[in-house]
Amino acid sequence: MSSSRPSFVIAIDGPAASGKGTLSRRLAQHYGFAHLDTGALYRATGRDMLAAGLDPRDSTAATAAAARVDPATFDDPRLRDEAVGQAASIVAAHAGVRAALLDLQRRFAASPPGGLDGAVLDGRDIGTVVCPDALVKFFVTASAEVRAHRRVLELQARGLPADEAAIRADLIARDARDSERAEAPLKPAENAILLDTSALDADAVFAAAQGIVDQKLFEATA
Numbered sequence: 001m002s003s004s005r006p007s008f009v010i011a012i013d014g015p016a017a018s019g020k021g022t023l024s025r026r027l028a029q030h031y032g033f034a035h036l037d038t039g040a041l042y043r044a045t046g047r048d049m050l051a052a053g054l055d056p057r058d059s060t061a062a063t064a065a066a067a068r069v070d071p072a073t074f075d076d077p078r079l080r081d082e083a084v085g086q087a088a089s090i091v092a093a094h095a096g097v098r099a100a101l102l103d104l105q106r107r108f109a110a111s112p113p114g115g116l117d118g119a120v121l122d123g124r125d126i127g128t129v130v131c132p133d134a135l136v137k138f139f140v141t142a143s144a145e146v147r148a149h150r151r152v153l154e155l156q157a158r159g160l161p162a163d164e165a166a167i168r169a170d171l172i173a174r175d176a177r178d179s180e181r182a183e184a185p186l187k188p189a190e191n192a193i194l195l196d197t198s199a200l201d202a203d204a205v206f207a208a209a210q211g212i213v214d215q216k217l218f219e220a221t222a
Helices: 020-031 039-051 059-067 082-091 095-110 126-130 144-157 164-180 202-221
Strands: 008-013 034-037 118-123 136-141 193-196
Touching: 008 020, 008 126, 008 202, 020 034, 020 118, 020 136, 020 202, 034 039, 034 095, 039 059, 039 082, 039 095, 059 082, 059 095, 082 164, 095 118, 095 126, 118 126, 126 136, 136 202, 144 164, 193 202
Parallel strands: 008 118, 008 136, 034 118, 136 193
Antiparallel strands: none
16 A cells, blocks of 8 residues: 555445444455454453453443453454353443544554555444444444344354344344443444445345445545
8 A cells, every 4th residue: 555645445334244244354355445344342341341350330440351352352242142241341441442443443443454555444433433434324224123133143153042033132232231331433424325224144144235335436546
């Protein structure tokens, strides 16, 4: 990447199990961009809190845990556990935690690893807080029923038990917590493009997003 121009940043926000992670990985692979699942930062913080027997609602302890998060542990399968996901949603509401992780995310976007030309970041406040100047912003969503069913299939594929009604209730509670928190609430950026994936498969979502990104790339490099 040339040091004379900024990286091309794609910001993707949305609630849990909306499909934003799948879309982010596919876009990054297609364009040769770096990818950061920012939710992994919060899940790792939540995981470490639970492993230490700490209450995720303890903002001081959570902030300290966030400052110690090691990206090398992001392939830990425990990050996908439902309990860790709930803890992540709780710690993400702490202003100290968000501040501790914000600089890491912005540095990744500004200088993608490997000198790549761009970065794709997905999370809940990428377009609104982390990268408000991203050239492309998506807000990916789907109904709670669809998202719960997707999560059930994911858990079953891992050989884990899955109560769809309980998962749906957890997702709704997480949506409320993420949307109502004082710090960087989950919401679409003013100029975000809405992608409702409720009735779309992954290929259709990718095709829709790719067309938009291609146009933005053309405009940015023309």
